[in-house]
Amino acid sequence: MKNHVLKIGLLGCGPISQFAHLPAFDRARGVQLTALCDAAEDLLEAVGRRTGIDNLFTNHKEFLAHADMDAVLIAVSDPFHMPLVRDSLEAGKHVLVEKPLGTNSKECAEAVELVNRTGLKLQVGSMKRHDPGIDFAHQFIKERVGEILSVSGWYCDTLFRPAMQQALLPTPLTSAKSLKSPNDPRADKQHYSLVTHGAHLFDILRYLGGEISAVTVKVANVFDQYSWHGLMEFGGGGLGHFELTIKQNCDWSEGYNVQGSGGGVEVRTFLPFYNRPSEVRAFDASTEQWYTPLGAYSNPYKRQLEAFARSVLNDEPTNPDVRDGLAAVRLLEAVEESTIQDKKVEIAFDQG
Numbered sequence: 262m263k264n265h266v267l268k269i270g271l272l273g274c275g276p277i278s279q280f281a282h283l284p285a286f287d288r289a290r291g292v293q294l295t296a297l298c299d300a301a302e303d304l305l306e307a308v309g310r311r312t313g314i315d316n317l318f319t320n321h322k323e324f325l326a327h328a329d330m331d332a333v334l335i336a337v338s339d340p341f342h343m344p345l346v347r348d349s350l351e352a353g354k355h356v357l358v359e360k361p362l363g364t365n366s367k368e369c370a371e372a373v374e375l376v377n378r379t380g381l382k383l384q385v386g387s388m389k390r391h392d393p394g395i396d397f398a399h400q401f402i403k404e405r406v407g408e409i410l411s412v413s414g415w416y417c418d419t420l421f422r423p424a425m426q427q428a429l430l431p432t433p434l435t436s437a438k439s440l441k442s443p444n445d446p447r448a449d450k451q452h453y454s455l456v457t458h459g460a461h462l463f464d465i466l467r468y469l470g471g472e473i474s475a476v477t478v479k480v481a482n483v484f485d486q487y488s489w490h491g492l493m494e495f496g497g498g499g500l501g502h503f504e505l506t507i508k509q510n511c512d513w514s515e516g517y518n519v520q521g522s523g524g525g526v527e528v529r530t531f532l533p534f535y536n537r538p539s540e541v542r543a544f545d546a547s548t549e550q551w552y553t554p555l556g557a558y559s560n561p562y563k564r565q566l567e568a569f570a571r572s573v574l575n576d577e578p579t580n581p582d583v584r585d586g587l588a589a590v591r592l593l594e595a596v597e598e599s600t601i602q603d604k605k606v607e608i609a610f611d612q613g
């Protein structure tokens with residue numbers, strides 16, 4: 262390892278940066294926040310004052326050319342992800358980009374090509390992989406659960422989320438000058454609900470259960486809310502089902518259940534801003550024992566930053582990597598297509 266600290270610039274000073282990434286930089290080991298960029302000058306200066314960072318840029322090209330950094334954390338609206346990923350990699354910077362990697366699989370495939378060509382690291386901000394409970398479940402499944410028979414997962418957002426976030430988080434600084442995409446992703450509520458939340462659900466289903474080769478999905482729209490239910494066929498021969506409800510008039514509810522030849526794992530996951538690790542019960546059939554981690558080191562955004570820094574500094578794979586980002590977007594497209602065509606949709610996945 263040449264350096265022990267990765268210098269990172271933050272591109273986008275909106276709510277997710279203020280709620281999650283900036284507090285994570287305060288605590289994370291092996292990273293140093295060196296510069297901020299946001300097109301909204303007033304927001305940029307206010308966030309600069311709060312963080313004590315005075316290396317500020319309103320233009321991302323100048324930021325990429327002149328900021329003292331090895332990597333960029335891209336935390337902007339979804340349609341801007343891929344243009345900024347492209348510019349950052351072309352400028353020689355490693356990238357940690359918010360989920361989803363892009364707005365469609367075609368542009369995500371270009372990210373795979375760019376990463377291969379530049380040899381730089383790209384990690385997608387599906388930070389639930391760095392929840393210590395999910396991390397433990399993934400490792401346990403890999404080592405002890407064997408051939409997977411059955412997978413289930415549910416992710417149900419809550420109409421009470423604004424109240425929960427108000428209780429947990431400071432009021433975010435905002436600006437009328439913040440850059441908005443002309444293709445406002447929130448304009449199509451059904452599509453946006455699927456991709457912004459489904460990006461998390463389908464990433465974790467793949468992480469725990471393996472590749473998904475086909476989906477058959479239906480969606481309900483009642484009291485202006487959506488609920489997707491689907492059957493999943495896994496590459497290894499197992500079957501699974503999922504629920505994605507956005508939003509229910511009840512508490513947040515998320516969990517996963519994976520059963521295999523060597524045992525099984527049950528996971529219950531919480532609203533991420535609580536920094537509460539997933540509760541996990543993992544059963545090893547050979548010892549007839551349950552295992553339960555504590556996961557005290559629990560902030561997933563801090564753990565994701567540290568994992569990114571380790572990947573770059575030690576030249577190790579990122580988690581999730583660019584192919585995982587593409588696979589999650591392919592799955593989201595297949596889910597949407599299945600509801601529109603009212604039939605099973607097969608998904609091509611990278612066998613390597």
Ligand SMILES: NC(=O)c1ccc[n+]([C@@H]2O[C@H](COP(=O)([O-])OP(=O)(O)OC[C@H]3O[C@@H](n4cnc5c(N)ncnc54)[C@H](O)[C@@H]3O)[C@@H](O)[C@H]2O)c1
Pocket residue numbers: 272273274275276277278298299300301304319320321336337338339341345359360361386387388438439440441457533
């Ligand atoms: N991982 C999670 O838990 C989680 C939670 C919420 C949101 N997100 C993701 O985070 C991303 C950002 O969300 P947000 O609500 O903070 O977005 P936002 O649009 O409210 O804020 C983004 C900021 O980036 C700036 N910006 C955009 N393009 C720019 C450019 N080219 N140059 C300079 N500044 C630019 C804008 O001016 C804006 O201030 C989204 O992709 C969303 O899906 C992730």
